[in-house]
Amino acid sequence: GHPHVHQRDGALHTEGVRLADLAAAHGTPLFVYSKASMLDALAAYQRGFAGRRAQICYAMKANSTLAVLQLFARAGCGFDIVSGGELQRVLAAGGDPAKVIFSGVGKTRAEMRLALDHGIACFNVESAAELDVLDEVARAHGSRARVSIRVNPDVDAKTHPYISTGLKGNKFGVAHDEALALYRHAASLAGLQVVGIDCHIGSQITDASPYVDAMDRVLDLVDAIEAAGIRIEHIDFGGGLGIVYGAPGDDAPPAADGLWQQLLAKLDARGYGDRLLMIEPGRSLVGNAGLCLTEVLYLKPGAQKNFCIVDAAMNDLPRPAMYQAFHQIVPLAPRTQTPEVYDVVGPVCESGDWLGRDRKLAVQPGDQLAVLSAGAYCMSMSSNYNTRGRAAEVLVDGSAAHLIRAREDVQAQMRGESLLPD
Numbered sequence: 001g002h003p004h005v006h007q008r009d010g011a012l013h014t015e016g017v018r019l020a021d022l023a024a025a026h027g028t029p030l031f032v033y034s035k036a037s038m039l040d041a042l043a044a045y046q047r048g049f050a051g052r053r054a055q056i057c058y059a060m061k062a063n064s065t066l067a068v069l070q071l072f073a074r075a076g077c078g079f080d081i082v083s084g085g086e087l088q089r090v091l092a093a094g095g096d097p098a099k100v101i102f103s104g105v106g107k108t109r110a111e112m113r114l115a116l117d118h119g120i121a122c123f124n125v126e127s128a129a130e131l132d133v134l135d136e137v138a139r140a141h142g143s144r145a146r147v148s149i150r151v152n153p154d155v156d157a158k159t160h161p162y163i164s165t166g167l168k169g170n171k172f173g174v175a176h177d178e179a180l181a182l183y184r185h186a187a188s189l190a191g192l193q194v195v196g197i198d199c200h201i202g203s204q205i206t207d208a209s210p211y212v213d214a215m216d217r218v219l220d221l222v223d224a225i226e227a228a229g230i231r232i233e234h235i236d237f238g239g240g241l242g243i244v245y246g247a248p249g250d251d252a253p254p255a256a257d258g259l260w261q262q263l264l265a266k267l268d269a270r271g272y273g274d275r276l277l278m279i280e281p282g283r284s285l286v287g288n289a290g291l292c293l294t295e296v297l298y299l300k301p302g303a304q305k306n307f308c309i310v311d312a313a314m315n316d317l318p319r320p321a322m323y324q325a326f327h328q329i330v331p332l333a334p335r336t337q338t339p340e341v342y343d344v345v346g347p348v349c350e351s352g353d354w355l356g357r358d359r360k361l362a363v364q365p366g367d368q369l370a371v372l373s374a375g376a377y378c379m380s381m382s383s384n385y386n387t388r389g390r391a392a393e394v395l396v397d398g399s400a401a402h403l404i405r406a407r408e409d410v411q412a413q414m415r416g417e418s419l420l421p422d
């Protein structure tokens, strides 16, 4: 799962850069990304769409650091955003707002106006109430909002309940059997222009069948919508392809290019092969391109558990605490001593602050570890809990390493706060 991370001469590297050198130069915790790994992951989708009209919109919530956005913008990507702040990041990174789609159940009027100002490609509308507000905002703005309705195909993506989004009980999207009426309504509104349809069934999906089922369900709707005289120019199949985290017994996700061959065959068979295809992948573009370097502070043997206390924590890497997610943890320089079994935990004052459980490690205080598959939903979900500054980030390109985010200091954290008057 990590083709650009490897051991060479007894030292772990990302591409041509020794990770211990990066830790020495920038300190820990430190996120390190491989540019080649991100571009290779993108290329797998691009191969899958070869010869098609397609737009890949990187779901930037997975990792919204400016240099990462810049990399994808230069590679031709658009962006799937979920807030006005994300749009501002796209603009700051040199991305093209005409390739931006706006998802999310709670868009505010101010966010709608900002997106209209910049002429984004499409609003992925998630409710009847939102549709009417968008119509009103667009008319007042003197423009027409290009819209797609996010339909809920009600398929089970068989992933963690917190990241499964396409079931009836989720807050996302419009129910399949209400979608046609909403499309008719949208087509009647002067502030809106119907351009597409979209769905998203979940994240970290490792099985092709929910995608195939969702496509059938969505195309059934396209049949009905077009029969009602409303043209669907683009079909957006969402994101969600999983990555290998390396947990024992985990299923390997299908490869992006192979999955798309299968889906495109279905699209052709149903007569929609000529439409603009859109997807919104996040995790699969960046997840395995990143790792987090951390230093062992203390070893704390115990009657029931041994703890390996490191300087990265749940504020840096919230996925284990939030989803009991597994991330591989490997020493930068392997030792020959007999390994012990540890829970790898951070300094935050919560029992949920762990990065790995029951890991066999041969380590000493001062050793450095790499937490793998940390490119997606780690830095972008990080927080300042316990007044911990956010980690620094480095992007590796061959033998070059670029600092793309400086470590956050306490002054930056306190900016904007004020004391009470005397």
Ligand code: LLP
Pocket: 059, 062, 080, 103, 104, 163, 165, 200, 202, 203, 204, 238, 239, 240, 241, 280, 281, 282, 283, 284, 319, 323, 376, 377
């Ligand atoms: N499009 C929409 C509308 C989404 O809601 C999402 C993710 C994506 C695209 C991108 O999905 P991806 O390709 O990354 O699976 N924080 C969780 C994942 C939350 C995913 C939310 N939506 C985690 O760390 O596992």
